[in-house]
Amino acid sequence: MTYPETLQYLYTQLPMFTRVGVSAFKSDLTNTIALCQKLGNPQKQFKSVHVGGTNGKGSTSHMLAAVLQTAGYKTGLYTSPHLLDFRERIRVNGEMITEQTVVEFVQQHLNDFEAIKPSFFEMTVALAFDYFAQQKVDIAIVEVGLGGRLDSTNIIIPLLSIITNIGWDHMNILGDTLQLIASEKAGIIKPNIPVIIGEYQPEVAEVFIAKATLENAPIKFASQQWEAGQKADSGQYMGRKLDLTLTNITTTSPQPETHTLKLDLIGTYQIKNVKTVLTTLDELKLQGYSIDHQQIETALTNVKALTGLRGRWDILSYNPLVICDTGHNPEGIAEVLKNIAGTTFAQLHFVIGMVNDKDINQILSMLPHNATYYFCKPDIPRGLDAETLKDKAESFALYGDAYTDVAAALRAAKNAATINDLVFVGGSTFVVAEVV
Numbered sequence: 001m002t003y004p005e006t007l008q009y010l011y012t013q014l015p016m017f018t019r020v021g022v023s024a025f026k027s028d029l030t031n032t033i034a035l036c037q038k039l040g041n042p043q044k045q046f047k048s049v050h051v052g053g054t055n056g057k058g059s060t061s062h063m064l065a066a067v068l069q070t071a072g073y074k075t076g077l078y079t080s081p082h083l084l085d086f087r088e089r090i091r092v093n094g095e096m097i098t099e100q101t102v103v104e105f106v107q108q109h110l111n112d113f114e115a116i117k118p119s120f121f122e123m124t125v126a127l128a129f130d131y132f133a134q135q136k137v138d139i140a141i142v143e144v145g146l147g148g149r150l151d152s153t154n155i156i157i158p159l160l161s162i163i164t165n166i167g168w169d170h171m172n173i174l175g176d177t178l179q180l181i182a183s184e185k186a187g188i189i190k191p192n193i194p195v196i197i198g199e200y201q202p203e204v205a206e207v208f209i210a211k212a213t214l215e216n217a218p219i220k221f222a223s224q225q226w227e228a229g230q231k232a233d234s235g236q237y238m239g240r241k242l243d244l245t246l247t248n249i250t251t252t253s254p255q256p257e258t259h260t261l262k263l264d265l266i267g268t269y270q271i272k273n274v275k276t277v278l279t280t281l282d283e284l285k286l287q288g289y290s291i292d293h294q295q296i297e298t299a300l301t302n303v304k305a306l307t308g309l310r311g312r313w314d315i316l317s318y319n320p321l322v323i324c325d326t327g328h329n330p331e332g333i334a335e336v337l338k339n340i341a342g343t344t345f346a347q348l349h350f351v352i353g354m355v356n357d358k359d360i361n362q363i364l365s366m367l368p369h370n371a372t373y374y375f376c377k378p379d380i381p382r383g384l385d386a387e388t389l390k391d392k393a394e395s396f397a398l399y400g401d402a403y404t405d406v407a408a409a410l411r412a413a414k415n416a417a418t419i420n421d422l423v424f425v426g427g428s429t430f431v432v433a434e435v436v
Contacts, residue, residue, distance in 0.1 A: 003099040006106045007086055014113070014120040031118045032152040035126040038112050042126075042133035043156045046076065049280065050156060052144035052188050053164030053198060054181070055332050056273045059265060059312055060164055060198070061143045063277045063299070066306040068139055068284075069093045070299035071291045076132040076140030078153070080121070083310055083433040090128045092135050094306050101131060121145050125152040139289075147174050149187020160283050161188045161217075163208065164198035164276055167331035168359065182207040194218040194283055198276035222279035225250050228271045240315070241301070242266045246278060257282075259293065262301050267313030267325065268342065269335040274300065311432045313339055316425075320417040321345065322410075324425040324432045328354070330362050336426060337366065345422035349413040352393075352427035353377055353406060356384040363427070364396040372416065373400030376409035378430035406434040 001009065036043055051061045058079055065077040075093055082088035087096035105127050106113075113123065125145075132140045142158070144151045166182045174184045182204035189195045189211045197208050200221040212219035229245040241262040248257040259278065263270055277300075281291055303309055313336075316322040321343070327336040340348065348371035354360055355378065375390040377383040386402035386409075393399075403409035406425075413423045425435050 001103060001107060003103055006103045009106065010086070010120055010123065014118060014123055027150060029150065029152065029155055031116050031122045032125060032155055034116050035109075035112060035118055035122060036129060036155060038109070038116075039126060039130045042129040045133040046137050046140050048076075048140045048142050048156050048158040049160055049162065049284075050142050050144065050153065050158040050188050051162045051164070052148045052151075052185050053162070054167035054169050054185070054329065055327070055335070056164040056198060056269065056276070057143050057162075058326075059270060059309070060162065060273045060276050060280075061141045062307040062309040063265070063273065063303050064280060065091075065094075065141045066299040066303045067277070067281060067291060067296050068141070068289075069306060071289070071295045073138040073289070074136070076128070076135065076137040076142075077307060078125070078128040078132075078140065079143040080124070080145050081429060081433075083429070083436055088308060089124060090131055091307065092132070092137060094308060096308070097127075097131055102127070105130065119152075122152045129156075144185075144188065147187070148185040150184075151188075154188055157190060158193060159287055160194040160196065160280065161190065162196045162198065162276060162280060163188070164273065165331070166201060166204045167329055168362070169329040169331075178204050179207055183211075186211040189215050189217050191215045192217060194220075196276060196279050196283065197221045199223045199272060220279055220283075222276040223272065225279045225282075226275040228275065230268075230271065240264065240266060242268065242270060244271060244274065246274065248278075248282075259297060261297055264301055264304050265309070265312055266315075267335065267339055269338070270312070310436045311429070314432075314436060316435060319419040320349075320414065320421045320423055322414065322423040322425070324435055326429040326432045327426060328358065328428050330359070330366065333363050333366055333426075336424075337368070340368075340422070340424060343422055346418060346420040347372065347422075349374065349417050349421060349423045350400075351376065351406070351409045351413050351423065351425040351431070352389070353386070353409075353431040354384045354389060354427045355380070355382040355430065357382060358384075358428075360384070360389070360392060361396075364393055364398060367393075367396070367398055369397050371398075372413075373398050374409040374413045375400060375402040376404075376406045376431065378406060378428050379434060380430050383428075383430065406431050410435055
């Protein structure tokens, strides 16, 4: 098969969450275990950090990978979903897996796929682990796909586990309370393996503490480890950096550890994520990794260039200012709206599309009434029809027109905007994938 033919096989022959939704999610790890056994259990051949949570796990994973590769470690990075190219999911030192490697893996294991019948995600995880083992990475950052306890990535035994936060997402799979969702995410906490929780959230903290206690896993809350100071003018887009000072507030030494950072990920929600990253790096240093201040500060200034990360409060153009963001659940949209509120503009043009299995009512209820909306459908089977979204939005006093696709909606928004306006594109990762 050629590379396009291989992708076509993966996208159509294997159950894929973006295509069929919940039915692609497996209720156990049997397929992943069986497939990795066929490969000689590659997940046991490299060290790893496991990153879960509702929001921020992608940014956290990319920042960690940027620091580790800057510190001289050959670093694997597994994330999902991809935006433009399937190979974005699997990187070593920022370089995507080659097309030929993907083709050869699929051709070599077609019989195994027929016998085991893995999902698209299960196959991708196995490919990533096999590639990291072949590449002999020093360490791999492995992002959870969905949930934690039953996620295909949860067959690794990592150096440490991270759970960024808990929010309302995938309730039809993970549960309809924050405590149930937290319990699923806590499934990546393993015996005697340190765990770092990004945000202390009173409503779910005890879920993590109880699970960590049961597993004898040392636990830290990153938000209680670091204090962040932000310059008053930080985040202005012409500078394209988020200026922060991070101080370790738990140290007993007379000179607490302090980092002066210029993040190239400029969304203010990255302040939460960078606390998680710094707490993780301190734990890795305790485990023998050599990472210094300068390497951390250099890496966090260049995460996009080092890892290829896109779609996080991402500036697409100026005059008018066009920004996209992958935030798509209530907590993610809340962070987007904070950043919109911190931006100077005359009029807001909001290009929005969603998928059909989200709680769209809660998200629509949060959106500003004084924006002009451009409703569209992301080009995936789970995409919500643009006219349906428009009709639902009108019941929340959100007005605009429906468009045939994302490109048409963005084109209309840019044509209507003046140079002092803001065009925002979001509502779904899959909408952002069509504009970056």
